[in-house]
Amino acid sequence: MDRADADQAQLKAEPAENLERLFRDLAPDLWRAVFAFAAGRPAVADDAVAEAFARALERPDGIRDPAAWLYRTAFRIAAAELRRERTEPRPWASPSQSATLGPGLGALLPALRQLSQAQRAAVVLHYEADLPVKDVARLMGTSVAAVKVHLFRGRRRLRELLGAEEADDD
Numbered sequence: 001m002d003r004a005d006a007d008q009a010q011l012k013a014e015p016a017e018n019l020e021r022l023f024r025d026l027a028p029d030l031w032r033a034v035f036a037f038a039a040g041r042p043a044v045a046d047d048a049v050a051e052a053f054a055r056a057l058e059r060p061d062g063i064r065d066p067a068a069w070l071y072r073t074a075f076r077i078a079a080a081e082l083r084r085e086r087t088e089p090r091p092w093a094s095p096s097q098s099a100t101l102g103p104g105l106g107a108l109l110p111a112l113r114q115l116s117q118a119q120r121a122a123v124v125l126h127y128e129a130d131l132p133v134k135d136v137a138r139l140m141g142t143s144v145a146a147v148k149v150h151l152f153r154g155r156r157r158l159r160e161l162l163g164a165e166e167a168d169d170d
Contacts, residue, residue: 019056022066027053029129030070034078036124039113044085048078071125071139079117111161119154122147 031049038044052074056063063069112120118140125136126147137147 019053019066022070023053026067026070030074033071033121033124033129034074036109036112036128037075037117037121038078038082039120040109041082041085044078044081047081048074051077065138068138068141072141075121075140082117108158108162111158114161115154115157116150118142118146119150119157122150123154123158126151 027049030052031045034048035042035045038048052070055073056066056070112123115123121140122136125131125139126133131139133144133147133151137144140147
């Protein structure tokens with residue numbers, strides 16, 4: 001193999017190595033976010049994350065912001081699966097699976113299921129993944145203003161569903 005062929009092989013290997021590093025760093029958080037977005041369906045989260053990374057491997061040169069692209073792709077795959085599930089219902093998460101979300105979020109799953117997909121994504125990314133609104137907008141592929149609207153409406157709906165009351169400053 002001559003020097004030019006070796007350089008080409010290295011260029012082709014680097015995106016895959018970068019994606020492997022990104023998988024190690026990003027996949028657990030992405031899985032938890034998609035799991036919550038899918039309202040506790042681990043199979044949807046597994047499939048969406050795996051498929052997003054598989055699609056990224058097919059386009060190593062065409063992704064400018066891989067983390068944002070992976071989040072958007074995984075959420076879109078999960079949303080498509082959830083639309084398919086409306087006709088073929090599947091079992092919800094067991095309490096042990098809900099524990100993987102972290103303390104407190106497992107109890108919210110029934111209420112999260114009743115939010116729109118955009119509201120659920122914004123709430124999970126902002127409050128569970130602890131991302132600023134600007135990053136949530138980038139990951140969702142939408143504007144900051146749209147994320148703020150989804151957060152406002154999602155919080156209001158969760159208060160209605162959970163019976164939580166605002167604390168008075170009196």
